[in-house]
Amino acid sequence: MEHKKKLIHVTTIPMRWGDMDAYGHVNNTVYFRFMEQARVEWCEEVGVEVRPGGLGPVIINASCTFLIPMTYPGTVEVRTYAGHPGRSSVQTHVEMRIVGEEQLYAEGAAKMVWMDTQTGKSAPIPDHVRAALEAE
Numbered sequence: 437m438e439h440k441k442k443l444i445h446v447t448t449i450p451m452r453w454g455d456m457d458a459y460g461h462v463n464n465t466v467y468f469r470f471m472e473q474a475r476v477e478w479c480e481e482v483g484v485e486v487r488p489g490g491l492g493p494v495i496i497n498a499s500c501t502f503l504i505p506m507t508y509p510g511t512v513e514v515r516t517y518a519g520h521p522g523r524s525s526v527q528t529h530v531e532m533r534i535v536g537e538e539q540l541y542a543e544g545a546a547k548m549v550w551m552d553t554q555t556g557k558s559a560p561i562p563d564h565v566r567a568a569l570e571a572e
Contacts, residue, residue, distance in 0.1 A: 441517035441529055444569065445478035448535055451508045461505035468498060471530050472513040473542050481566040491559050493548040496525075500544035511535040521569045524558040525549040 447471055457463040476486050479493060486492060506512065513535050519527040530544040552559045561569070 440548065441519055442569070443515060443529075444518045445474055445481065445514075446476050447474050449473055449512045449513050449514060451506065451510050451512060453508050456508050457504075459528055461507050464500070464502060464544040467500045467502065467532065467544065469556075470512055470514050470532060471498065471500070471516075471529055471546060474516050474530065475546065475548070477542075480566050484562070484565060491550055491552055494551045495546045496549050498544065498546040500542055502542050504539065506534065506541050512541075518569050521542045521561050521566055524560055526561065526569060528533050530567065 437480060454468045455462045472521050475493075475495075482490065511534070513533045515531045515533075517529040517531075519529070526548050528548060529539055530546075530548050532542040532544070533540060548566075550559045550561050551557065
């Protein structure tokens with residue numbers, strides 16, 4: 437069964453000279469920061485405060501496939517897609533390109549789970565977040 441992905445957020449992030457490693461390209465860890473920044477921006481857009489206490493999203497896994505090395509200078513376009521939300525989780529997928537290019541440089545994924553930070557247990561995705569994920 438094929439699962440549909442919905443584009444939920446697009447952002448651009450400037451590369452920094454310090455993002456590069458000894459090989460002269462953006463270090464692999466920085467791609468996870470790009471994905472994190474995009475995810476936090478989306479959460480803030482839909483009214484989810486990424487702060488300690490109460491209910492909030494946590495990441496239970498994350499992956500990235502590095503297709504073409506990125507090099508400074510440049511600006512990264514991060515497109516975030518979401519799968520169909522479950523009771524407490526949603527799978528996200530990310531595409532990273534250099535602004536002005538259609539070529540895919542990296543693709544990633546992360547599973548977001550809503551959690552009650554007081555109890556450490558999963559919690560239902562809030563209605564307003566679910567509505568944003570399911571909107572056409």
